[in-house]
Amino acid sequence: MDNFEPHIYELSAPGKHGTNLPRLDVPETDLPENLLRQDDLNDFPELTELEVVRHYTRISRNNASIDTGPIFLGSCTMKGNPKLHEEVARYAGFAAAHPLQGDALSQGALRLMYELQHYLGEISGFEAVSLQPAAGAQGEFTGILAFRAYHLDRGDHDRTEVLVPNAAHGTNPATAAMAGLKVVELKSDARGNVDMDDLRARLSPRTAGMMLTNPNTLGLFEDQIVEICRLVHEAGGLMYGDGANFNAILGIARPGELGFDFMHYNLHKTFTTPHGGGGPGSGAVGCTAALAPFLPGPRVRKAPDGSYELYTPEKSIGRMKAFHGNFGMLVRAWTYIRTLGEEGLREVSETAVLNANYVRARLKDLYPQAVDRICMHETVLKGQIAGASGVRTLDIAKRLIDYGFHPPTIYFPLIVPEALMIEPTETESKRTLDQFIEAMRAIAREAVETPELLHEAPTRAPVRRLDEVRAARQPVLRYDAEAFRRLREG
Numbered sequence: 001m002d003n004f005e006p007h008i009y010e011l012s013a014p015g016k017h018g019t020n021l022p023r024l025d026v027p028e029t030d031l032p033e034n035l036l037r038q039d040d041l042n043d044f045p046e047l048t049e050l051e052v053v054r055h056y057t058r059i060s061r062n063n064a065s066i067d068t069g070p071i072f073l074g075s076c077t078m079k080g081n082p083k084l085h086e087e088v089a090r091y092a093g094f095a096a097a098h099p100l101q102g103d104a105l106s107q108g109a110l111r112l113m114y115e116l117q118h119y120l121g122e123i124s125g126f127e128a129v130s131l132q133p134a135a136g137a138q139g140e141f142t143g144i145l146a147f148r149a150y151h152l153d154r155g156d157h158d159r160t161e162v163l164v165p166n167a168a169h170g171t172n173p174a175t176a177a178m179a180g181l182k183v184v185e186l187k188s189d190a191r192g193n194v195d196m197d198d199l200r201a202r203l204s205p206r207t208a209g210m211m212l213t214n215p216n217t218l219g220l221f222e223d224q225i226v227e228i229c230r231l232v233h234e235a236g237g238l239m240y241g242d243g244a245n246f247n248a249i250l251g252i253a254r255p256g257e258l259g260f261d262f263m264h265y266n267l268h269k270t271f272t273t274p275h276g277g278g279g280p281g282s283g284a285v286g287c288t289a290a291l292a293p294f295l296p297g298p299r300v301r302k303a304p305d306g307s308y309e310l311y312t313p314e315k316s317i318g319r320m321k322a323f324h325g326n327f328g329m330l331v332r333a334w335t336y337i338r339t340l341g342e343e344g345l346r347e348v349s350e351t352a353v354l355n356a357n358y359v360r361a362r363l364k365d366l367y368p369q370a371v372d373r374i375c376m377h378e379t380v381l382k383g384q385i386a387g388a389s390g391v392r393t394l395d396i397a398k399r400l401i402d403y404g405f406h407p408p409t410i411y412f413p414l415i416v417p418e419a420l421m422i423e424p425t426e427t428e429s430k431r432t433l434d435q436f437i438e439a440m441r442a443i444a445r446e447a448v449e450t451p452e453l454l455h456e457a458p459t460r461a462p463v464r465r466l467d468e469v470r471a472a473r474q475p476v477l478r479y480d481a482e483a484f485r486r487l488r489e490g
């Protein structure tokens with residue numbers, strides 16, 4: 001087991017080194033006392049180059065990644081990131097551009113941003129796009145601040161409530177609360193959609209807007225979407241579209257035409273800029289002409305002489321991010337859109353939806369579907385296997401690791417008990433889907449016949465079940481000989 005390998009600090013010994021420095025060929029001088037380090041460097045391990053290389057290579061192999069296997073994390077859209085994007089993002093003109101070099105020396109980069117603004121607007125049916133936000137959650141925050149600014153600009157001061165369905169991603173209510181507004185939760189109906197009666201009852205002159213993901217977090221299309229938007233607008237509110245599930249409708253439906261006023265694009269989900277491990281991401285936003293003056297700057301426009309220039313919209317809510325957003329992510333998303341074109345993007349969504357329904361249809365006899373309907377790009381099942389009373393979704397997820405699969409999203413959305421949220425994406429082959437389905441079916445049999453295998457899982461991973469809450473609350477980020485000894489002794 002990897003954990004029983006000596007830690008890099010234990011391999012350290014005085015005098016080991018990885019480089020040979022050239023002989024000193026300039027005169028030695030004394031540095032002033034106040035510039036000299038006062039404490040010892042004794043926290044630095046001393047190792048050979050080969051030991052360091054093996055250490056990092058070994059721990060890198062403990063990582064799950066899209067380059068080593070499928071990651072069916074529902075809502076996260078963990079699809080293949082084409083290597084071409086990496087090559088383009090590394091072109092010196094992009095990678096070595098300095099953010100302060102000025103518009104005149106940045107025409108290529110600005111053109112790319114201008115075109116990406118245009119493409120995203122076209123794909124989603126919006127008038128204006130800002131590439132500033134660094135993540136979906138920051139795009140949401142941008143949108144809700146823009147809603148508030150819009151209402152206040154019209155002298156409409158009492159709109160302090162944001163409607164959020166109870167199936168929503170946690171960032172939606174968090175966003176509304178951070179923007180200083182009140183979250184009003186909406187019920188879902190038996191079909192897994194927004195409960196229309198509840199919506200009608202909660203709309204009021206205090207409604208600033210509504211946040212909705214479509215398809216929603218149950219992987220289901222909100223088929224009342226046009227009516228929902230009509231009702232919210234009639235009450236004077238605005239519609240925010242959480243675009244995390246845009247992978248399901250590319251080239252098929254345009255949120256701007258469905259009635260949304262503002263949305264974010266998770267470029268790191270739908271548009272294959274790599275994600276995992278915390279970023280960088282990009283949560284570009286699009287909106288209607290009425291909201292465009294409030295967008296964060298800088299945006300890119302064409303000057304009368306045909307050159308590209310940065311500007312800040314007149315009533316902008318301000319910057320969301322330093323400089324030009326996460327530019328490297330913009331290069332990758334532009335490349336993706338240009339590579340696929342209109343038909344390719346539509347095919348992405350058609351295949352993603354087909355793959356999710358294939359998995360759904362082949363598993364729902366063993367894992368009941370949260371709502372028995374055709375799904376979009378992801379499906380929500382329940383880890384409630386008939387005849388396996390002591391087994392929970394967590395056990396199923398851990399057992400999948402023993403079968404070599406990264407588990408899907410679990411216990412989300414919160415309204416589904418024992419939820420298993422599976423998003424195969426369009427980039428996985430039928431063979432991979434079949435292997436996953438076979439593993440899930442085998443685990444369902446084990447859950448009834450040999451449940452201890454599930455309770456003990458994972459047994460084939462570098463670590464066993466972790467205390468995830470403690471790991472998040474009290475992370476040990478530095479080498480600690482004592483903690484390491486305890487971990488090793490289990």
Ligand SMILES: *Cc1c(COP(=O)(O)O)cnc(C)c1O
Nearest residue numbers: 075135136137169171242244266
């Ligand atoms: C991922 C996700 C978000 C948040 O996006 P980040 O880029 O992770 O900040 C919001 N809503 C839904 C439905 C998501 O899946």
